[in-house]
Every structure is written in C-alpha cells, then in structure tokens.
Amino acid sequence: MGLIQNPPLSHASLRRVLALARPEWRLLLLGTCFxxxxxxxxxxxxxxxxxxxxxxxxxxxxDMVNDTTLWMLGVCFxxxxxxxxxxxxFNIAGERIVSDLRERLYRSLLEQEIAFFDQHRTGGLxxxxxxxxxxxxxxxxTHIAIMLRNATTLIGGLALLLYTxxxxxxxxxxxxxxxxxxxxxxxxxxxxxARDAQAAVAEANEVAAESLYGIQTVQAFVAExxxxxxxxxxxxxxxALARTRIVSSGFFMGGTGFTGLASTLLVxxxxxxxxxxxxxxxxxxTSFLMYTLMVxxxxxxxxxxxxxFMKAGGATERVFELIDRTPAISVSGGERPANMExxxxxxxxxxxxxxxxxxxxxxxxxxxxxxxxxxxLVGHSGAGKSTVASMLMRFYDPDRGAILVDETDLRTxxxxxxxxxxxxxxxxxxxFSGSIxxxxxxxxxxxxxxxxxxxxxxxxxxxxxxxxPEGYRTRVGERGIQLSGxxxxxxxxxxxxxxxxxxxxxxxxxxxxxxxxEHLVKEALDRLMVGRTTLIIAHRLSTVAGVDRIFVxxxxxxxxxxxxxxxxxxxxxxxxxxxxxxxxx
Numbered sequence: 001m002g003l004i005q006n007p008p009l010s011h012a013s014l015r016r017v018l019a020l021a022r023p024e025w026r027l028l029l030l031g032t033c034f035x036x037x038x039x040x041x042x043x044x045x046x047x048x049x050x051x052x053x054x055x056x057x058x059x060x061x062x063d064m065v066n067d068t069t070l071w072m073l074g075v076c077f078x079x080x081x082x083x084x085x086x087x088x089x090f091n092i093a094g095e096r097i098v099s100d101l102r103e104r105l106y107r108s109l110l111e112q113e114i115a116f117f118d119q120h121r122t123g124g125l126x127x128x129x130x131x132x133x134x135x136x137x138x139x140x141x142t143h144i145a146i147m148l149r150n151a152t153t154l155i156g157g158l159a160l161l162l163y164t165x166x167x168x169x170x171x172x173x174x175x176x177x178x179x180x181x182x183x184x185x186x187x188x189x190x191x192x193x194a195r196d197a198q199a200a201v202a203e204a205n206e207v208a209a210e211s212l213y214g215i216q217t218v219q220a221f222v223a224e225x226x227x228x229x230x231x232x233x234x235x236x237x238x239x240a241l242a243r244t245r246i247v248s249s250g251f252f253m254g255g256t257g258f259t260g261l262a263s264t265l266l267v268x269x270x271x272x273x274x275x276x277x278x279x280x281x282x283x284x285x286t287s288f289l290m291y292t293l294m295v296x297x298x299x300x301x302x303x304x305x306x307x308x309f310m311k312a313g314g315a316t317e318r319v320f321e322l323i324d325r326t327p328a329i330s331v332s333g334g335e336r337p338a339n340m341e342x343x344x345x346x347x348x349x350x351x352x353x354x355x356x357x358x359x360x361x362x363x364x365x366x367x368x369x370x371x372x373x374x375x376x377l378v379g380h381s382g383a384g385k386s387t388v389a390s391m392l393m394r395f396y397d398p399d400r401g402a403i404l405v406d407e408t409d410l411r412t413x414x415x416x417x418x419x420x421x422x423x424x425x426x427x428x429x430x431x432f433s434g435s436i437x438x439x440x441x442x443x444x445x446x447x448x449x450x451x452x453x454x455x456x457x458x459x460x461x462x463x464x465x466x467x468x469p470e471g472y473r474t475r476v477g478e479r480g481i482q483l484s485g486x487x488x489x490x491x492x493x494x495x496x497x498x499x500x501x502x503x504x505x506x507x508x509x510x511x512x513x514x515x516x517x518e519h520l521v522k523e524a525l526d527r528l529m530v531g532r533t534t535l536i537i538a539h540r541l542s543t544v545a546g547v548d549r550i551f552v553x554x555x556x557x558x559x560x561x562x563x564x565x566x567x568x569x570x571x572x573x574x575x576x577x578x579x580x581x582x583x584x585x
Contacts, residue, residue: 020101020316021093028093030089031089032148035152036152039152039153040152040156041076043153043156043157043294045072045075045290046287046288048075049287049290051064052065052283055283090144091142093140093141097140098137101136102133105322106129109129111331113396116328122206126205126209128202128318131202132316132318139308139309139312143305157295161291161292167274168267168274171266172266172292174263197241197242197245201238208231264292264293329395330415332415332416334413334414336414336417340421340503341406341502342405342502344367344405345403345404346367346388347401347403349362349365349398350362350364351387362391363556364401365401365557366558367558369549371533373549375548376538376550377536377537377551378539379553380554381539388535388537388553393505394413394415397410421501423499423500423501423528423532425504429489429492431479433475433477435470436473439476439495440461441498443495444498447498449472451498452472452494456490456491458493459497460493461490497528504534504535505535506536541574549563550562550574552577
C-alpha cells in the first residue's frame, strides 16, 4: 500500500514552512543583516558606473573617476564579506532546522503502532526523512535568503529607477504584468508536477529499499532482472514527470528571459532618444539599463522561488502529517504497577489485522496462564499463534474482548512498562549493526560489561564470543549477517537474560537450528525460563513435550488444552499433528 497521499497545498502549510525557521531566528537575523549589506552594495554599483561615465565624458580630468573606482572597490570588498557571512549563517541555520525536523519525524515514526507500518512501506517513510526534509531545508534557509535578496533588489531597483528617470521607469514597467501572470501560472503548474514527482521518487525508493533489504532472497531466486525492471518502471515514471517539469520550466525561463531582454531593448531604444534630446545622460541611461536588468532578473528569480516554495509546502504537509499523527496505541501514559506477577487471561478475544479486516485471525479466544507457568501454543500455520504473542506485546488491540495481565486490562497499562516486563526470542532475531555487546545491552543500555558477560554465559554465548579477536566489541553486520543462526539466537537470548523480564515469549526459537546449536540454545532457554511466565510458540512438537500446559489453536480458537500426556491420548487435533510430524520424521 502506498504512503499517505499528498493533500492539497494550503497557505497554512507555507506558513508552517516559515515557522520552522523561528528557533534559529538569531542566525537568520544575522544572515539577513549581511544580506541587506550585500544587496545594498550591488545596488550602488550602477550609480558608480553612472558617475564614472558622465565624468569621463564631461570633464578633462579623471580625479572623480579614480576616487569613485577606489570607493567602489571598498564597497565590493565589504559586499563580498557580507555575501560569505550571509551564506554561512543561513546554511548553518538550515542544517540545524532540518536536523531538528528529522529528529522529530523519526521520533514520531518510532512511536507509531505496528499497524501503521503494516500499511506503509519502509522506503516511502525513509524518503520522507531524506528527500522531503531536504526540500524543506532549502525553503527555510537558502530559499529565504534568495527571496529576501531578490526582493531587496526588486524594491531598491525600482526606487532607483524612479529616481533616475520616471518616464523610462513607466516604459520598463509595461512588461511586468505579463511576467507576473506567467509566474503565477507556472507556480501552480510546478506545484502539481513537484508533488507528483516526489510521490514517484518515494515509490521508487520503496522498491529499492525492499529489494536491498531482501538481497539474499533476490539473488537466491535469480530475480535481479525482475527487481531491476520494477525499479526501472518506478524511476521511469519519476523521470517522465521530471521531464515534464523541466520542459515547462524551460519554456517559462525562456519566456522570462525573452521578456527581460525585450524590456531592456525597449528601454535602450527609448533611452537613446532621451539621450539625443538631452533628457538623460549616457551614464544615467547605462545605470538605468543595469537597474532594469537587476529588476527583471529579480522578478524571474522570485517566480522560480515561488515554485520551490510550492514544492517545499507539499513536502511540509507530508512530513507534518506524520509528525502530527496520533498513534492508535500510545507508547506512554497508563498504569505502571510496582511489579508484574505474570498472570495472563484472554477473554473472548476477536481480532483481524487492519490490512485484512475481512479475514478473522482470532475468534473468541479464551486462555488462562498462571504466574510462572510454561505454556505452549501449537496448531497449523495461520491458526493465530504468533498473533497472540503480538497482542500480548500490545502491538495490536483486540477488536472485541480483553487481554488481562494480573487482572488488569492491557489497554489501561503503560505500554513502555508492559514491554519492559516482556522478553521475546524469535525464530529470526533482529540484531543491529553494532557490536555484540551493543546488541546484548539493547534492552538495558546502562548495563555494565560484567553484566553483559554474565548474561552471555547464561545464554551459552560467552565461549563463541571469546573466540572472536575483538570479543564483545565484534561487529555483527547489518541484521547480524556476520553471525550464524545459532550465534544470533544466543545473542538474542543473552539480550533477554539481561532485560530480566517477568513474561517470556519464545517464538519458534529453535526451529531453524542444527542439532548442536539447538542443544546449546535449548539449554540456555531452559535457564532463562526458570521463574518466569513463558509462552512458547512451536511447530516442532518435540520441543513442547515438557511444558506445563499446551493450548491447541485452530482458526483462532483454543480447541484443546492440557499437558502432552493428556492430549496425546485424546482423539483430537494435537494427536493428529504429532502423528503427522512423526510420519514426516
């Protein structure tokens, strides 16, 4: 499913773009001061040219020409320093603004409920963090600087044009209305094209992120060409939209350029007649022409900036739609009991995934687990076993019914407190690209090296970690790719040991391991389960024979429960599952 659709642009979104700059007002104010100094220097230059030409043509000495030239060299030096400082202040402010914005967006993404990520692809979300925030950065820093500079040039230039020759100014202003109308039309068109192009780039990023994340699967199935074609189609769509935008921009820039040159030529023609009639000097006409070029270029630049602000406005709406989004399951707030006993109750729990509302997963599920009890969930694939674990972690809430922990509804508990008291070891544990110690310490960042090592010993991980040249500082690679399956499992178990949870979820924790690794992992898990309420999700029924109770799920309901010895004597689903695995073995 695609990312949040682009909403229509509003003036409020543009105001919000500018509001982002408010925390950096000191830097932006300094940049603006130097911007005005630089712009003033630029506006003085034609006046110097007027003086130099008129003095050279009307006087026998060049003293005034020399003095004016030296004076303008000083102005040019001050202007250059001001331009450099303006650039530095505005760009530093822009970097700080976009860094803060990215942090806010990332924090909001981390707090969204799991159902949100079921509906939105990772590539599109990362595009918001990179592409859209970069557009906003330009709008709140360099684009503001360019806008102010050109606005200053436009206003100052018009004032000096009127001072130099009101008659010529009226001739020049005759071409302004068509340029303004063209800018408004182009801005609207550019806004729509920019929104469409940004959406196409986000779609291409989604395709790339998905294929790169699963690169081993892509290469194992020799699907490189298929993925390349998928990415090529997405990029082709973005290219077509970019081409349309570029062509329209080219026509607009060409039209603006022609209008500017035509107005300059018109002014030159009329001004020449004024020189001949003595109404203006050669220096005055030259300076007027220079101001005319400045004004026309400023109008063209402001029209292009309008299109950039349209693009930034659309990006701002998408970014802030994510920042402002209220998660369906809040990660903070609610009860935080002093401790957790580990009593679990599922009462008539019904649930369907948000992306598949028409497919029931749990249907009237009832289940009780006593504190410290070790229970197993078994059943066919799709029976709802992993869903039970996800709901216990409160990744999702029931559509109907309730889940109770120590007789308290999960929905009234603080989510962070709940998850801090639950440990999980899955079939494919997620490791991050830091060191082994970082991954063990993931649930308890304040743990000491001694505590990390103690947890690794409990998890049967210390021996293999010690054999690495860098020991616990060994980097595991992206998703732990530099470790074997058994090693990753034992690091994940050490992480759970260090967290010291009251509830433990083992989701197919040994099903993908060889016999030697399974023995070491199972030994570690046995130590980890002592004294904790444990929920084991298993397909290999040989791993659950010794648990306190087994719940057999079928189509989202508990159809049998009891220990292995009792269930194997009943003519039910559990017995059939055991017989099929025995025959398969």
